[in-house]
Amino acid sequence: MTVDLNIEYYKNSSTFGQSHRSQPVPKMFPRVITICLLGALTEQVFGASDKVICYYASWAVTRPGNGKFVPEDINPNLCTHINYAFAGLNSNGTLQILDEENDVNQGGFKRVSALKEANPNLKVLLSVGGATASTDAFTSIGSDPEKQQVLAQNAIDFFETYNFDGLDVDWEYPYGKETFNALLSGLKSAFEPGGYLLTVAVNSIPGEVGGYDIPTMSSVLDIINVMTYDFHAQYTGQTFENSPLYGGVNESDWQHENRNCDAAIRYWIDGGADPQKVTIGIAFYGHGYTLQDASKHGLGDTAVAPNDPGPYTDNLGSLGYNEICELHTDGTVVFLDDMKVPYLYDDTFWIGYDNEASAAAKVQYAKEKNLAGVFIWSIETDDMHGFCGEENGLLKAINNEMKK
Numbered sequence: 001m002t003v004d005l006n007i008e009y010y011k012n013s014s015t016f017g018q019s020h021r022s023q024p025v026p027k028m029f030p031r032v033i034t035i036c037l038l039g040a041l042t043e044q045v046f047g048a049s050d051k052v053i054c055y056y057a058s059w060a061v062t063r064p065g066n067g068k069f070v071p072e073d074i075n076p077n078l079c080t081h082i083n084y085a086f087a088g089l090n091s092n093g094t095l096q097i098l099d100e101e102n103d104v105n106q107g108g109f110k111r112v113s114a115l116k117e118a119n120p121n122l123k124v125l126l127s128v129g130g131a132t133a134s135t136d137a138f139t140s141i142g143s144d145p146e147k148q149q150v151l152a153q154n155a156i157d158f159f160e161t162y163n164f165d166g167l168d169v170d171w172e173y174p175y176g177k178e179t180f181n182a183l184l185s186g187l188k189s190a191f192e193p194g195g196y197l198l199t200v201a202v203n204s205i206p207g208e209v210g211g212y213d214i215p216t217m218s219s220v221l222d223i224i225n226v227m228t229y230d231f232h233a234q235y236t237g238q239t240f241e242n243s244p245l246y247g248g249v250n251e252s253d254w255q256h257e258n259r260n261c262d263a264a265i266r267y268w269i270d271g272g273a274d275p276q277k278v279t280i281g282i283a284f285y286g287h288g289y290t291l292q293d294a295s296k297h298g299l300g301d302t303a304v305a306p307n308d309p310g311p312y313t314d315n316l317g318s319l320g321y322n323e324i325c326e327l328h329t330d331g332t333v334v335f336l337d338d339m340k341v342p343y344l345y346d347d348t349f350w351i352g353y354d355n356e357a358s359a360a361a362k363v364q365y366a367k368e369k370n371l372a373g374v375f376i377w378s379i380e381t382d383d384m385h386g387f388c389g390e391e392n393g394l395l396k397a398i399n400n401e402m403k404k
């Protein structure tokens, strides 16, 4: 199976897929290595792969029925960080609150940061941008030091007002390494005195959209969340996996090097990122299709359409894990040993997604590569009502694997 995938879906991500879109080691980490230095016994502690960074799509409060998810539905002990998605940016450098009613009047920001009372180690960040956000404001701020100052001060005021711990920059996608570096460096120097965190979410196929200055980013940032999903987002008439950990045995060399989590993570590490700043993304959703023939339900078989929008996430061509579990209890699950991800088919419905086993495999991978940990897009589509098994099965599987 040779597939020539184009990159149009990056530009079209507002019309397909739900990732980052707004509205509508061996198992003994932490490794402790003891070295003798000048006669003194010095313990050097290497970082652990222990971060579980949970993006929270705050607009899930308005979803109907079982899809509704409010800040208090977040288990503060299953995440180390919560990234509140999303705020926007004004071109003058100020933060733009996108949903005043939910974020402020209904207390969305404060109710999420209040989760720190139950887990004092929890960090709560504001995520700015997302797949549907305009990139113009980012570009304008990145090329103007005065606007960077405005943004930095505005962000710090925000952190103080709402008890947040930092900013996650989700610019999809930066054009020009210099502009991005300038934006990040400006923010970092303003945040440093207060100890505020600065993180980013980045494209998992950097070479295709201009690239990043990886060494500079790694030195400036606290965390780089590599969005290792949507590898096959655009509908091309065939079934695909959303987030294969490795290339498939029948895939081309190009696909092996470009269209799986391992390739993306290697790109960042080989490019100079400190593994302890990199997280691998785990998608709590899949990309689905309508099969041409219910009896031809393998990977790469013919699909005639993207799947219909789900009742909660309401996106053509994808379903949240919660929707997969609730709507397709009779589906057949096939786990691909090469790619380490499952697909499910149910009559003419087919979806490539992540389940507990594949989420655990990604945690194992993070440990093997000594990464900072994992991040999740996004926690409100976990199986919170337990249709597939345990309630919040994916987040629990991730935490259980991390503790092993």
Ligand SMILES: *[C@@H]1O[C@H](CO)[C@@H](O)[C@H](O)[C@H]1NC(C)=O
Pocket (backbone or CB within 6 Å): 090, 091, 092, 093, 094
């Ligand atoms: C920045 O732009 C926003 C949106 O146009 C506006 O509401 C705000 O007052 C401006 N702030 C400053 C400091 O100019």
Ligand SMILES: *[C@@H]1O[C@H](CO)[C@@H](O)[C@H](O)[C@H]1NC(C)=O
Pocket (backbone or CB within 6 Å): 249, 250, 299, 338
């Ligand atoms: C690879 O392709 C062959 C020939 O089409 C097929 O029989 C086999 O099942 C495929 N393997 C996987 C893992 O998809």
